[in-house]
Amino acid sequence: MSKKTDFAVGMLFAVATIIFIIIFMTNDTFFQWAFERHHNMLSWYIRPLFIIPIVIFAFRKSYTGIFASIFALFTSMFWFPAPNEVSPQVLEFLAFEMDYLKGEWNAQKTIISLAVPVFFFMLLTAAWKRNWRWLLGVIIGAAVLKSAWSIAFSGEAGMSVLKPALAGLIICIGGLWFYFRKHKQAAKK
Numbered sequence: 001m002s003k004k005t006d007f008a009v010g011m012l013f014a015v016a017t018i019i020f021i022i023i024f025m026t027n028d029t030f031f032q033w034a035f036e037r038h039h040n041m042l043s044w045y046i047r048p049l050f051i052i053p054i055v056i057f058a059f060r061k062s063y064t065g066i067f068a069s070i071f072a073l074f075t076s077m078f079w080f081p082a083p084n085e086v087s088p089q090v091l092e093f094l095a096f097e098m099d100y101l102k103g104e105w106n107a108q109k110t111i112i113s114l115a116v117p118v119f120f121f122m123l124l125t126a127a128w129k130r131n132w133r134w135l136l137g138v139i140i141g142a143a144v145l146k147s148a149w150s151i152a153f154s155g156e157a158g159m160s161v162l163k164p165a166l167a168g169l170i171i172c173i174g175g176l177w178f179y180f181r182k183h184k185q186a187a188k189k
Contacts, residue, residue, distance in 0.1 A: 001064065010063025017071045025101065035098055037078035039086045041164070046076050048168025051123070051139060052175045058127035059183075066124065092157035093150065100153070115145065132180070136173070143169040 001009075023030055037043065050073035057065025100109070119142050126135035143165045150158030 007063045010065075010067040013064065013067035013071045017067065017074055020071070020074055031098075031102070034078040035094060036082040037080055039090065039094060040080040040083045041090065042080045043077050044161070044164040045167060046079070047073055048143070048165065049171060049175075050076065051168070051172045052179070054120075054123065055127040055135065055176055056179060058124045059130065059180075061128065070120065087160070089157050089160045093154050093160045096154040096157060112149070135176075139172055139176075140169065 024034060025031070050069050053069040054066055054073070057069060103109075119138065122138045123135070123142075126132075126138050147158070147161055147165045150161040152158070
């Protein structure tokens with residue numbers, strides 16, 4: 001794929017992601033439908049794994065790969081069917097998260113929410129520049145901050161985020177270590 005085509009397709013995925021977020025935040029029926037499926041813990045475990053392709057595509061400087069992976073990360077919350085049973089802790093945390101997203105937006109919430117685009121900017125910049133220490137710091141920092149935010153703002157219910165966050169962190173670091181080790185070995189040959 002040419003660089004021009006890669007950029008154009010990547011921007012289509014970026015726009016699709018923005019459209020998804022706007023529809024998600026403004027269409028109550030879609031919002032409720034998506035959150036019913038987000039009660040499925042598989043979506044909690046799969047979402048952090050998209051960090052791996054995002055980083056690899058940033059390393060390869062592929063806009064299509066980066067923004068297709070980001071689109072997949074955002075939409076993965078509703079890929080799985082709504083579960084038959086949900087733990088009370090998960091129900092409580094998701095009720096908090098839904099109220100948080102649909103509640104009044106003030107300066108504090110806006111500033112906290114800016115952490116998401118800042119995270120992606122830092123992640124992509126670190127991978128694009130191949131700064132492995134910064135990349136590792138961003139990935140670990142995101143997992144810690146997401147867990148801390150969840151617990152600080154939703155109390156005991158936020159503890160339900162810890163297992164998926166820790167599993168995602170371990171798999172991301174292991175997967176990226178494996179990829180970059182193989183890439184380094186291939187470059188030596």
